[in-house]
Amino acid sequence: MLRVLSLNCTNLTRARLESILHHAHTQSCHMIMLQETRHHTEDVPWASRLAKTHGWNTLFSKPPPLNSSGVRRQGGTAVLWLRTLGKAIGSKNDDLTNNHRACIVTFPNFVVASAYGPAKQCDINWFSNLLFHCSVTSKPNQLIVGDFNWGPTYDKLLPPEWYFAKPSHTTHAGTSPTRAIATTSVSQISASPLPGIPTHFAVTYQVHWPNQVQQQPQTQRLRRCQTFQWLAENLPKVKLEKILEIVNVELPKLDAKCSLLSSWRRWHARAERAFELAVSCGETLQSGKTQGVLPYLSAVCT
Secondary structure (H helix, E strand, O other), rough: EEEEEEEEEOOOOHHHHHHHHHHHOOOOOOOEEEEEOOOOOOOOHHHHHHHHHHEEEEEEOOOEOOOOOEEEEEOOEEEEHHHHOOOEEOOOOOOOOOOOHHEEEOOEEEEEEEEEEEOOOHHHHHHHHHHHHHHOOOOOOOEEEEEOOOOOHHHHOOOOEEEEEEOOEEOOOOOEEEEEEEOEEEEEEEEEEOOOOOOOEEEEEEEEOOOOOOOOOOEEEEEEOOEEEOOOOOOOOHHHHHHHHHHHHHOOOOOOOOOHHHHHHHHHHHHHHHHHHHHHHEEEEOOOOOOEEEOOOOOOOO
């Protein structure tokens, strides 16, 4: 099982982050989803350093934009996860509008996202794109948690195979804007006020993954690094068509609505597969070797 803490912190400060980290420890949480951080820089180095001293990795979204008066708008999201969960790849959704409203972290067997929805009305495009960006990871377990400012419109957009945590009050005013949705059973465990944090409660959820989350030390990962050299100036048309036919079956092109990162990864996989087939039919030579690199936590195209 996975335990997740979610909180709209209404401007993240050092004191508030200390309180959040302490509460996450008392709740035995594996992850923390923050909304309305209102951070000013992408990396938020002071928060990353503080979280690291407590054993957490961090990913912050793009900072929310300034309004016409130069004041930081509402928004900004973050995901924190225990380093013992192992390697992960973070995505800030650079190709999305309102990319400060969500950030996604992908693990080997699951993907999680912290989300902050517009307060005035439901944003159909934002919600649909968020679901789509999680689904294109092809991970069997997917979880989105946050202050959606949930409305009936989102109920209609939620895929029928997704689960919904039955909400209780998540604010001092008795409302329930914070929700958790997942591709497997998820339940709300508690909702607690934290000292110095107004309006919203810290909400703890429990996710019942089919395969229990394993905490493990980080290990080296392999990044493929291969070079190919054509043996002839022009590849025969018949062989070229045969190679493309196989590539299109094994790795079809993605829809134009896919994220830039997903499209780039698929393009790279298609190109690599085409060269491998060219090697097998004697049209290219392959050289180079795999190289070990340390784990990283930012989205990298390989």
